[in-house]
Amino acid sequence: MNRPLAPASIAPTAARYAHGVLSSAGAELLHTAGVVPIRPDGTVPDGIAEQAATVWQNIDAIVRDAGMQRTDIVSVTTYVVPGQDMAAVMAARSDYLGDHLAASTLLIVAALARPEWKVETAVVAARAR
Numbered sequence: 001m002n003r004p005l006a007p008a009s010i011a012p013t014a015a016r017y018a019h020g021v022l023s024s025a026g027a028e029l030l031h032t033a034g035v036v037p038i039r040p041d042g043t044v045p046d047g048i049a050e051q052a053a054t055v056w057q058n059i060d061a062i063v064r065d066a067g068m069q070r071t072d073i074v075s076v077t078t079y080v081v082p083g084q085d086m087a088a089v090m091a092a093r094s095d096y097l098g099d100h101l102a103a104s105t106l107l108i109v110a111a112l113a114r115p116e117w118k119v120e121t122a123v124v125a126a127r128a129r
Contacts (some may be wrong), residue, residue, distance in 0.1 A: 001022060001023065001128055002021050002022065002023050002024075002027075002072070002074050002126055003019065003022045004018035004021050004048055004052070004101040004102075005018055005019050005020040005022060006018060006019055006023075008018065008039065015090070015104075016094070016101070016105050017057055017076075017101060017102060017103060017104035018101040018102060018104075019103065020103050020121055021074040021075065021101070021126075022065050023101050023126035024076055024126075024128050026128075027126040027127060027128055027129065028126070028127045029124065029125070029126050030063065030066045030068060030121050030123075030125040030126075030127075030128055031073075031122075032062050032084070032122050032124075033049070033060065033121065033122060033125050034079065034109075034120040034121065034122045035055050035058045035059050035062065035122065035123075036055065036058075036112070036113075036114075036117050036120050037051035037052070037055050037058075037119060037120075038054070038058070038115060038116070039054055040048050042089060044114075044116050045047055046087065046126075047065075047084050047088075048084045048088045048119065049088035049091070049092065051118050051119050052089045052091075052092030052119050053092045053095070054095065054096070055092070055119055055120065055121050056092050056096040057065040057119070058098065059096070059121060059123055061127055062064075063123070066078070066125065067070075067123065068125050068127050070096060070098075072098060072125040072127045073097065073100065073102045073123050073124070073125045074102055074103060074124050074125060074126045075084060075103045075104070075106070075114075075122050075123060075124040076093070076102050076103070076104045076121060076122075077096075077104075077105045077106075077107070077121065077122045077123075078093070078104070078105070078106045078119065078120070078121045079107050079109045079112060079119065079120045079121070080106065080107070080109070080118065080119050081105070081108070081109060081110070081111060081112060081117075081118050081119075082108055082110070084118050084119065089119055102123075111120060114124050
């Protein structure tokens, strides 16, 4: 079982995430690549809200394909290009994760691999065997 960590000896998190997540030894691990906002038909939505939602839909497909669920996600790393609506990015994350806490890193980067991409996210999931 995964256990979110929030040590009382350090400042609380700046948003809804865990400082760390402890997974049991021998857990089955899933590491995704950077998941990008490409729909199954190959199109890329224009707006950041739609791109962020597409990224999480793609993550959900990968997690389910591994036989896992969203509550198995222990770490999230998100890359966003400057000037994007961060509230939309965080709303898509919250829509998918709900109350589930994962460790989280958010980076603002100059660009992603394709100029039309505005957001990319990688996750790590762990599930007890």
